[in-house]
Amino acid sequence: MSIRTVLLHAAPDSGFDDRLAFAVALARQTGAAVKALYTLYPAGVPRVGRALSIYVNELVHEAKEKEPAFKAKFEQALAAAGVAGTWTVVDGEVTSALRDEVTFADVTVVSETPYGTVDDQLAATLPEHLALACNGPVAVVPTGKPVPARIGRALVAWKPSREAGHAVRFALPLLATADEVEVLTVEEGDPAATASGARLVAWLNSHGVNARHHHAKDGAAGVTIANEVQKFGADILVMGVYSRSRLAEMVLGGVTASLLVDPPAALLVAH
Template sequence: MSIRTILLHAAPDSGFGDRLSFAVALARQAGAHLKAVYTLYPAGVPRVGRALSIYVNELVHEAKEKEAGLKAQFETATEAAGVKGSWQTVEGEVTSALRDEVTFADVTVVSETPYGTVDDQLAATLPEHLALACNGPVVVVPTGKPVPARIGRVLVAWKPSREAGHAVRFALPVLTVADEVEVLTVEEGTPGIADSGARLAAYLTTHGVNAKHHHAAGGHASSIIANEAQKFGADLLVMGIYSRSRLAEMILGGVTASLLVDPPVPLFAAH
């Protein structure tokens, strides 16, 4: 399997430039087509009440005015990189629109968006909504941090769970072309977790991955993962997305919530 189609969330928030740069670099490295989806209806705003209707209409009007500039930025970036790209404008709401498109893409690129402008605040909950709701992997690109020109080193935050297993299998096309892959396990009382990490590294080598295993002593898992990502010089972090409740889609586990809010490097996630 290889990456052939990358889906990009196009919106006028402050993270667009960084996630565009990442998506273009990944498309160039993988030889993939980059598809941008631009939605006019804002996320998280209900369609009820006259006052809200007036507010939403104004946001839609602003979205239409901002589209041309973003599309030009997208076309300039893809052309400069020699990447094939396409732009699609959707009338619907961003989360549902992207969720519909994820099935027909190999990976979707979104941003961790800090609260700043109105556009930033409207986009802020998209990563966790999409990562938990869709049936494909999502890359969450941090805003304002260096964007790798190429994915050379990948850190896999591993525990023997269904979610982590899904993330690794989705990430195999990226892992096989990386220069180095480190499988990180953290001592947290899970029986056999270190052995499982070593077995995963060995399994990855059967796919031609240059993988090694590192086991860390106990502590706060999110801090250990973030520190190891910096120490290893990771260009990408791969991990499963966990929720505390299957009935409450948006109740995230502590490590998941922490790393989605402030990923140390681009985060390749799957539920």
């Protein structure tokens, strides 16, 4: 399997330029086309109440006015990179609109957005909601951080869970094009983690992936993963999300929550 379609969430928030650059670079590296879905309806706002409807209608009107400028950016970026693509405008709930398209795309690109503009604040919960709702991988691009021209180094945060397994299988076409892949396991009271990491490396090698294993005996997983991203110089972090319930993550804290809030690099996640 190879990456042939990159689905891009297009909307007038401050993360658009960074995720556009990431989507185009990914498409150029893998020979894919980019399908942009420009969503008029704001993320995270239910269609309830007259007053709220008036507010939503104003946001939709603003999104329509901004659409030509964002479409022009999209077309210019594709032309400069020599990448094919399409631009579609949809008037529907964002997560649902994207979820309907994920089945027919190989990677979906969204952003981690800071709490800046109204559009940013409304889009802030989109990555986790989409990752939980979709049957494909989601790339979460940090806003305001350097965007790699290509994915040369990939870090896989591994533990033998269903979610991590899904993420690695979805990421396999991308991992095969990377120069170096590191599989990171963190012990956290599970001495069997290192053996599982070694087995994953052997499996990746059998698929032509240039992978090696690094095992960390000490440290909390979230902090260790973030530090290793910087140490390894990873362009992307591959990981499963919410291997325990979202409620448990909210109460106890968790790796998914910490890394989605402040990604150390672009994330490729799956549930």
